[in-house]
């Protein structure tokens with residue numbers, strides 16, 4: 286199975302409600318879709334969101350990176366040589382992690398199709414069902430409480446609460462949500478870099494003293510502030526998770542060396558795809574560090590790849606934040622992974638199992 290052509294499209298999917306974090310507000314997912322065509326007629330699918338505020342990727346940079354740097358190296362490559370292809374992708378240019386991820390995901394999709402097996406089996410196998418949390422956008426306190434109650438009523442047993450705005454209001458937000466859903470859902474906070482280290486310690490110690498139980502707190506401080514992250518990790522009982530601070534294995538090794546965080550959030554759009562995500566999971570496992578598998582604002586195309594990886598690395602990736610498809614107003618994919626609120630399940634279809642993407646605008 287040889288790669289003959291790489292095509293692109295723009296996929297627009299409205300969100301059910303605006304997605305609001307300390308970094309941005311989004312109403313519509315607008316992601317670049319990659320199709321890798323082969324001489325056997327098989328097509329592999331990938332997706333890249335333009336999360337400029339986190340990865341630096343824009344629609345223009347994703348297309349340019351693939352068209353000028355990655356695609357020319359892949360034409361004619363045999364999909365059976367997976368490791369050679371991932372190496373070609375990862376060394377094609379610096380950074381541009383979402384562009385690399387989209388192409389890698391499509392290649393892994395083809396690799397599963399080549400051997401007629403679902404991707405998770407090619408990655409080592411596992412139990413093909415996972416449970417995701419749901420994100421609660423940062424908003425007025427009453428709205429966040431109502432959204433949290435509604436999420437619990439929809440069956441979500443873990444909520445990812447977005448904070449990182451005014452520290453005093455954030456503390457009130459969390460206390461109010463905890464009082465409303467206390468025994469019915471695990472609470473994860475994500476400050477998306479919105480606090481200083483001292484603010485984070487103040488907020489988390491205040492919440493701990495008030496008896497508010499949090500499963501973890503994600504990225505309390507700026508991405509580059511590993512000293513600040515360690516300062517927080519050393520002073521609170523609540524586990525601290527690194528997200529924007531870690532993209533690839535080098536940063537993970539440094540974070541572990543510094544003991545700056547307790548948990549690592551792996552996202553394919555930061556790692557540049559599956560190959561590097563596997564390296565991170567293996568490094569974390571060697572050091573006894575737990576990982577979360579997360580996503581950006583992505584549909585069921587690239588999130589499907591993250592699900593396959595999570596299933597195959599279930600002993601490392603013990604926390605799942607793959608709610609992108611649940612945030613979408615509709616599923617643009619025919620086939621693929623089944624996203625049913627909190628429960629996500631994989632079929633036996635080869636690769637990612639995607640048959641068609643509806644509403645794709647060719648570029």
Ligand SMILES: C[C@H](N)C(=O)N[C@H](CCC(=O)O)C(=O)O
Nearest residue numbers: 336420579580581582606608609
């Ligand atoms: C969608 C997911 N639950 C999430 O919250 N991801 C964010 C980044 C999303 C974005 O801004 O596109 C995160 O974990 O920081």
Ligand SMILES: [Mg+2]
Nearest residue numbers: 475503504528
């Ligand atoms: Mg995060």
